Amino acid sequence: MIHISKLVVRSYECDSYSHVNNAVYLNYLEYARMAFLKDNGFDYKKFVSLGYAIIVVRIAIDYKLSAVLYDELTIETQPVKRRKASGTFLQRILKDGNLVAEAEVTWAVLNAQGRPSPVPQEFEIPALNPAN
Amino acid sequence: MIHISKLVVRSYECDSYSHVNNAVYLNYLEYARMAFLKDNGFDYKKFVSLGYAIIVVRIAIDYKLSAVLYDELTIETQPVKRRKASGTFLQRILKDGNLVAEAEVTWAVLNAQGRPSPVPQEFEIPALNPAN
Amino acid sequence: MIHISKLVVRSYECDSYSHVNNAVYLNYLEYARMAFLKDNGFDYKKFVSLGYAIIVVRIAIDYKLSAVLYDELTIETQPVKRRKASGTFLQRILKDGNLVAEAEVTWAVLNAQGRPSPVPQEFEIPALNPAN
Amino acid sequence: MIHISKLVVRSYECDSYSHVNNAVYLNYLEYARMAFLKDNGFDYKKFVSLGYAIIVVRIAIDYKLSAVLYDELTIETQPVKRRKASGTFLQRILKDGNLVAEAEVTWAVLNAQGRPSPVPQEFEIPALNPAN
Numbered sequence: 001m002i003h004i005s006k007l008v009v010r011s012y013e014c015d016s017y018s019h020v021n022n023a024v025y026l027n028y029l030e031y032a033r034m035a036f037l038k039d040n041g042f043d044y045k046k047f048v049s050l051g052y053a054i055i056v057v058r059i060a061i062d063y064k065l066s067a068v069l070y071d072e073l074t075i076e077t078q079p080v081k082r083r084k085a086s087g088t089f090l091q092r093i094l095k096d097g098n099l100v101a102e103a104e105v106t107w108a109v110l111n112a113q114g115r116p117s118p119v120p121q122e123f124e125i126p127a128l129n130p131a132n
Numbered sequence: 133m134i135h136i137s138k139l140v141v142r143s144y145e146c147d148s149y150s151h152v153n154n155a156v157y158l159n160y161l162e163y164a165r166m167a168f169l170k171d172n173g174f175d176y177k178k179f180v181s182l183g184y185a186i187i188v189v190r191i192a193i194d195y196k197l198s199a200v201l202y203d204e205l206t207i208e209t210q211p212v213k214r215r216k217a218s219g220t221f222l223q224r225i226l227k228d229g230n231l232v233a234e235a236e237v238t239w240a241v242l243n244a245q246g247r248p249s250p251v252p253q254e255f256e257i258p259a260l261n262p263a264n
Numbered sequence: 265m266i267h268i269s270k271l272v273v274r275s276y277e278c279d280s281y282s283h284v285n286n287a288v289y290l291n292y293l294e295y296a297r298m299a300f301l302k303d304n305g306f307d308y309k310k311f312v313s314l315g316y317a318i319i320v321v322r323i324a325i326d327y328k329l330s331a332v333l334y335d336e337l338t339i340e341t342q343p344v345k346r347r348k349a350s351g352t353f354l355q356r357i358l359k360d361g362n363l364v365a366e367a368e369v370t371w372a373v374l375n376a377q378g379r380p381s382p383v384p385q386e387f388e389i390p391a392l393n394p395a396n
Numbered sequence: 397m398i399h400i401s402k403l404v405v406r407s408y409e410c411d412s413y414s415h416v417n418n419a420v421y422l423n424y425l426e427y428a429r430m431a432f433l434k435d436n437g438f439d440y441k442k443f444v445s446l447g448y449a450i451i452v453v454r455i456a457i458d459y460k461l462s463a464v465l466y467d468e469l470t471i472e473t474q475p476v477k478r479r480k481a482s483g484t485f486l487q488r489i490l491k492d493g494n495l496v497a498e499a500e501v502t503w504a505v506l507n508a509q510g511r512p513s514p515v516p517q518e519f520e521i522p523a524l525n526p527a528n
Contacts, residue, residue: 011280011430012287012423016333018280022162022188026155027408034407038466045465056154060192069280069441070434143298143412144291144419148465150412159276166275170334177333201309201412202302286452287422294418320418324456 001131003039005032005075009067019066025101026059029091032075033105036089040127047123051112057086061103071095082129084118085109133263135171137164137207141199151198157233158191161223164207165237168221172259179255183244189218193235203227214261216250217241265395267303269296269339273331283330289365290323293355296339297369300353304391311387315376321350325367335359346393348382349373397527399435401428401471405463415462421497422455425487428471429501432485436523443519447508453482457499467491478525480514481505 007028015021037044047054067073074094081088086108093100111117119128139160147153169176179186199205206226213220218240225232243249251260271292279285301308311318331337338358345352350372357364375381383392403424411417433440443450463469470490477484482504489496507513515524 010423010427012285012426014280015276016278016280016282017185021276022191023155023158023276026158027406030154030408031406053149056195058192058194059154060190062190063188142291142295144294144417146412147408148410148412148414153408155408159274162276163274281449286426286455287419290419290422317413320459322456322458323418324454326454327452 001078003032003036003077003127005035005077007031007073007075009069009071009073011069014069017066018068020068020071022063025061025063025093025103028073028075028093029059029061029103029105030056032077032091033089033107036077036127040125042123042125042127047120050120052117052120052123053110054107055110056105057108058106059103061101063101065095065098065100067093067095067100073100079128079130080104081106085116087128133210135164135168135209135259137167137209139163139205139207141201141203141205143201146201149198150200152200152203154195157193157195157225157235160205160207160225161191161193161235161237162188164209164223165221165239168209168259172257174255174257174259179252182252184249184252184255185242186239187242188237189240190238191235193233195233197227197230197232199225199227199232205232211260211262212236213238217248219260265342267296267300267341267391269299269341271295271337271339273333273335273337275333278333281330282332284332284335286327289325289327289357289367292337292339292357293323293325293367293369294320296341296355297353297371300341300391304389306387306389306391311384314384316381316384316387317374318371319374320369321372322370323367325365327365329359329362329364331357331359331364337364343392343394344368345370349380351392397474399428399432399473399523401431401473403427403469403471405465405467405469407465410465413462414464416464416467418459421457421459421489421499424469424471424489425455425457425499425501426452428473428487429485429503432473432523436521438519438521438523443516446516448513448516448519449506450503451506452501453504454502455499457497459497461491461494461496463489463491463496469496475524475526476500477502481512483524 013020013024076092078090080090088106091103109117145152145156208224210222212222220238223235241249277284277288340356342354344354352370355367373381409416409420472488474486476486484502487499505513
């Protein structure tokens, strides 16, 4: 139910406090959402080739702990809301079981004309919907 | 009352949709907050040299419009909440008067021991407090 | 003859030594080359819309001095070699007249099929050629 | 003799051509050099805590092929020159055995006063020297 990604903090991701820069966490979250889609059978390259896009419309992220060089991070991704043309993931970044950051990320689909669109039937996957 | 920063979108800030990447907006907001502090007389380099840090504890950002190469962006920054050791900015990114993104950013101060701390008296500036 | 760009170092461009990260200089150089093209009348958006691309095939960069937060950098860009389908820029990054980094950057043109191509006639500009 | 690192291209590393941005390759190379040091027993955190720094003084990189989302890259790192206070790595980035980019990276050591320094005896490792 909860998708797990793992990554290790790289040197160029750290800022002048030697901590992972705030914006970099958004990269990590994007990385984990892409892995979520891939591991759940969502054909992203085909989706894009048909002119569709998944965009992020809102991110609310709470920073709890700093991460530093070589920290091994676990990113949990799970759907918590779903509408026809959009949805929300809860994503949690952890190190050694402690919460580094927690985010709610709301996505939406645009069609080739750049307008909001339901997820096309062939790309609909159960993993986008919250468990009951 | 509202601080204004301006910047122009650079090529390397755009992703494979040719849009400014979501994480890059957090860089823009950080840039604008640093300019806010500087223009309001906050001595950031001294602050850091004394071991203090301003950290971001929460960002809630709504993405409204895409920005692309060479867009001239205006970033409005204003304080909307204030507590002794923390506060919240409302930041709005605009192009041609249209809202590109809007964010609430909550900051806190850490002392040299890494613990929450009030803003030290010599660094207290009126601009950190919301207008009445 | 020598094109000048200016920029100021931003907080999120600094690494854990508080210096501008090595890779960020390549962004600065790209920024300056884009400004060079724009200021010399090269219609980059049209060029891309026709399927052409300017790619970088080689960069040789010497790092001389560190740049830090708020440094005001000047970037000089000038063509030093030219062939039909490629060319080389010399780019120098300076602060207060001192050399921060110096790079030779060799570019080439690809057509819509991804193959090396001469600069199309309508995009040929004198500024791409070294002065005699 | 040749150190191997592996990584997979992430979405936020791609530019508006959907290719890995040129500057990002320098991040990849830094990642591989850090892995090289770590895997060869160089205690980087201690080194930094004593005030030393390894800086890059020159990079000459040739770009051969584009890398795109999800490409699995192999980075080979090997020393090719060595002097007391500096040295040069040859680094090659490959996908499926094909050369994506090749770089010569020259490093130097600075002491706590920011001056060029030999590698301190306790941090000297054979891996920094080219094989005969």
